[in-house]
Amino acid sequence: MVSDGPRHGANFNEDDYARPFQPFRCGWADEGNACSLGPTRLGICRSAHECAPYKEGDTWTCARTKAHGGACEEGPLPDGTCCASIQRCQPVRNVLSKRGLVSLCVFALAVGAGFIMLASPSRSDVASPGDLSPQHRQVVQRCQDCHVAGDGKLSDWIHASLDGKAAEQQSQLCVNCHRDLGDHAMQPHGSSALTLASLTSAAEARDERASSQTIVSIAKSIFGSPTETHAALACATCHKEHHGDDSLTELTNNQCQTCHARAFDSFAHGHPEFANYVYKRRTRIYFDHASHYGQHFMQAGGETGSEAAKHACNSCHVPDTTGRYMLVRDFEQSCASCHQEQIEDDSLPGLAILALPALDLATLREKQIEIGYWPKSYPLHVEASGQLTPLARLLLSGSDDFPNAYFTIGKLDLSDLTSASDEELQAVGKVIMQFKTMLSEIATGGHPEVKRRLLTVFGGAVAEAQTLALANSLPIDSLMDMRDWLSEANGTEDTEASSTLPNPTEALAAERARVTGVASGWYLHPSSFSLRYRPSGHADPLLKTLLDIRAGALPHRAATPLGVAHRALRDAYRQLSSPFAVGRCTKCHSVEYFGGQNHVNWRPYTPPLDRHDFTKFSHAPHVTMLKDEACANCHELVSLSSASESLYRPEFHHSDWTPATDASVFENNFAPPLKVGCVQCHTEQTSRDSCLTCHNYHVR
């Protein structure tokens, strides 16, 4: 029988049993007929009968509890089954259980979806945290281009996230592309620890008191500074990628100062003065602004011209293509109008490249030193010399026994051998014979012979291009003429006036008149038996080559071909390096010593395009904006301690007019720029006082 009355106790309707915290409730509950047992936690209906009868002797007894109405009148069936069977229900979840089930499903769905997304072929798109910056967007195609874990599977990502080393390797991938960051790319500023320590010490040693920067101090005290705890800085410390079009290099002033020993409030307040910024060495081209404004321009254009020149800086200076640097215009534009004539000054004697040395023929003959025919030099000729010219020594240095003979002679004046020893006289004879042979061989063999002789001496010590330039510059026709001077057909020794040589007084006058008209190039100077050279103008290739072939490149070993060549080149340099030498090269082109030898600065400073100093300054916009007063705003002309000298400046020339070669010793025409000029425009209000406006982080 199926019970259709209240199934659970007499007061069921008044005392219904709800189970809000049980996952399931009776399916009849909404009908008001929920069973008292309720379903199991798994949602299985467990109410088949109202009770489970028990047996007493041979009789089954109803076991319904009093709470559920007590023993029923009908009693159990004969087989012991309860007579009041209950219609089974389909238990329903209660609200909490439904919510738990939904939560579980959603969580499982999320986990599954996550794994599917990250294992799918398009996982890069899903995992990417955002667009790359425009710079990287152009070149980076895949995650693994920048991320160590990018190439792996999902399991590798999980492993990498637990490993912790991926982050360290990340920056190395950046540097693989950004190779221009140098050897210390991940050091602060890309500088070595030594450089940084030196810069830090210098900053800490400065006298000036920086204003305290409270925010930076608090930040550093709470979070520390990256440089305190990390020897190497990851690129991501400053560069935040995957932020789309946002700047990849933007940093605040405070962020910059987090690592710095001295912090300050702003550019206007606390930033140190520029000290000797810009003027850290002398200029490569010697140009004294003070003497030009005060004397030379005054002479050329009067006071008006001089004053005008002070405001016409662009006559000689022009911004480079990047707009950063002010370059010096070339010689023709800025200097030639006054200095071209000085270079081509034909009142100066040309440089004796090769010359027949004046010999003491009487002594040689007395000591029976055989040298064959040798013309007698005009006595007292100012340009006649009792020495071999440097180039002659250079060309002879490869000849057999020349080095020994040359060093035996030493500094002996060949035009006066009266006090020379026999050994020295023998050496003189040997040298003169070798000189004659050399001249003859060159006159016959031409440029190849010159080249052979130079290469024999130099080997690889001098650049072949320079050797060839020097060899090919010699005029062979003139050398043939010189050889003819040694021909007996031209006269006899001790002959006061040979058939080819005119009267000395007349010859000198004629010679002077002739060579004075020689504007430039090679010419023979018969009265001193020399082959001479006068520059063809600015940037003369021969003089440049002679000054460029470094004596220092050759070993100093005496009595060897290279030892002789070393001295020859050194003497050639000494001849030409005076500001009064022919061509006057070193009057303007400074010489400096580095790398074990002297170097002539043929060109003014040429900034490399990829230069990244700590400080950057772009001249072009300032010049454009400030117009005529632009230069003077920052570069204030000062009176120099040496300004009274019109030409002599100790940082460029010593007192004997030999070039000063230490570029770090100098006195500048201009006072260092002052910060006060900058802070007028570079203020917080104009948002142009950021550290990055004037400073580079990566220095190289």
Place this chain on the structure above:
Amino acid sequence: MQKHNRHRIRNLSLLVVSAVVLWLLHGLAETALRDTARLSGWLLFGMIVFLAAYNVRKKLPFLPLGSSAAWLQFHIYVGLLTAVVFGLHIGWRLPNGGLETLLASLYGIVFVSGVAGLALSRSLAKRLTTRGNEVMFERIPVYRKRIASEVETIVLTSLDTSESTAIAQFYAERLRPYFSVTRNFWHHLLQSNRPRFALLSEMKAYHRFLNDDERLVMLDLEDRVAAKDDLDYQHTLQATLKYWLFVHIPITYALVAFAVFHLMLVSSFAGGAW
């Protein structure tokens, strides 16, 4: 009540102070070139786990972890604070990466649903006391069924005592559908009594077609309609109080799941910022 308000002011003040402190710390961390996304991310993850633990805490009442009321207060104010941390974490801009957008959306849903739930629990709980008897949500179907049975009994009885079938027809056409299920959810939620008055007005308009006995029966039915309407009102508000959690809690778990994926990704792809 005053004490309650004082607590609320105190808690809100603490919330504001905490938010400002976090914002300042974030700024200082940025100044120190710390990886603020990582710091704020871990903080946010910790806060979300703590918030999610509230649901677990409710299921473990035997553990000495503080009162549920205290947990709820922490849950509310820490939850509100996550908005600040989340904003700092994403830099106050909309993310555009796939997973990031999904995470932000999930967080948005959880946060908004949480705030909505808070607002609902504050307003609906009061409204529950204004109409009908407070009944257990699980028993509402029982009571509705009982009322429906009573109405059916009254109508059937009236058929025995009256020759007119007007009430029976009205019952068949209008009342039986009304009593069979919960009605007018949105009206009850929006505190609108228009359907109730409309039905009752309709029943009163019926009076002129009824004799005195039938009119008494109709009055009896009107009481049942009012009782059923009150029951529906209780059901609507209680259901709303229970079912908003069907959004808040499951999405919280999804958020935690995707946050773990996010953590795994950012850890393995991290750029090494400290």
